[in-house]
Amino acid sequence: MAVFFRKVPDPFTIAKIWILFVILSLAVFLLVVTKTYYTFDAFGIWLLSCVALIYLSRKKIEYLKEKQNIIVITIGLFICVLSFISIPLGISEPPYSIGEYSVLLSGMGLVLFGLLKMRSLILPVIIPFIAIMGYDGYKIFLNYIDLLTEPLIPFTIWLSTSLLNDIGLHTVTNGNIITFLSQHGDQISLAIIGECTGIVSLGTFSIALIIVVTTFPQSITRKSLGLIAIGYLGTYGVNISRIVLIALSGFFFGPTGVMEQVHVHIGWILFSSWMIIFWYYYFTRQVGVAFFNKNLKSREMKK
DSSP: OHHHHHTSOOHHHHHHHHHHHHHHHHHHHHHHSOOOHHHHHHHHHHHHHHHHHHHHHTSOOOBOOTTHHHHHHHHHHHHHHHHHHTTTTTSSOSSOOHHHHHHHHHHHHHHHHHHTTBGGGHHHHHHHHHHHHHHHHHHHHGGGHHHHHTTHHHHHHHHHHHHHHHHTOOOEEETTEEEEEOTTSOEEEEEOOGGGGTHHHHHHHHHHHHHHHHHOGGGOSHHHHHHHHHHHHHHHHHHHHHHHHHHHHHHHHOSSTHHHHHHHHHHHHHHHHHHHHHHHHIIIIIIOBOTTSTTOOBHHHHO
């Protein structure tokens, strides 16, 4: 086995092979499962994990001490098993989804980098597991989500109706129900509940932020704090845009058909686009990662 380790490729090559496997396997998984908002959340978290991995693989690698790799491998194998038994244990809900598959990938990543003793590359592959487990715990918290979102609902309704009225929809608000007429005279009603406040998107953005700041602590500056604030405001703004677009689809096409499809898909489309734009800007301007440099080096590494 020692001879094998001497012949393994360099960390950057290993990272690229792992990332290719992760992206391709997740893409195949997305083709065969029902796509939801949370499906693309998990995919986005893995993309950030891959960016962190490729970055760290280009830096000086720290290795596990003797026998530490056995612990990492054991934990990885346990996480792999957990991905299959989490549903019977009641930790997650059926059917087997991208959440459970993400747990499996994290376990496999720990086994791989544990075998190679590459301590520096362990964090990026374990964070998606932590995020998924955190979300499973968060779903328990969702039973009490009203306590957190209740103060946000009136503001969300006010901001959404203000924009809709400015556009010309002439809304009427009764409690948490926004009502207006479509251009064909149909009554359209939108109920603004806790999840409509963007609390899930804000949670996903927070997970992404944790991945970034733990991987690139040197990026934390006054400027980055301002960018992070913009990131949270933008995430909330994307949610307001989602409500407005759902309302507009109802205004133009009525309460069924197109409006139903917009309600299902517009959230993940807008949020995914926002995450790509924001984190691309953050990585290129704040961290200094050049995505289109063939070696994916940062400006800091070139110094």
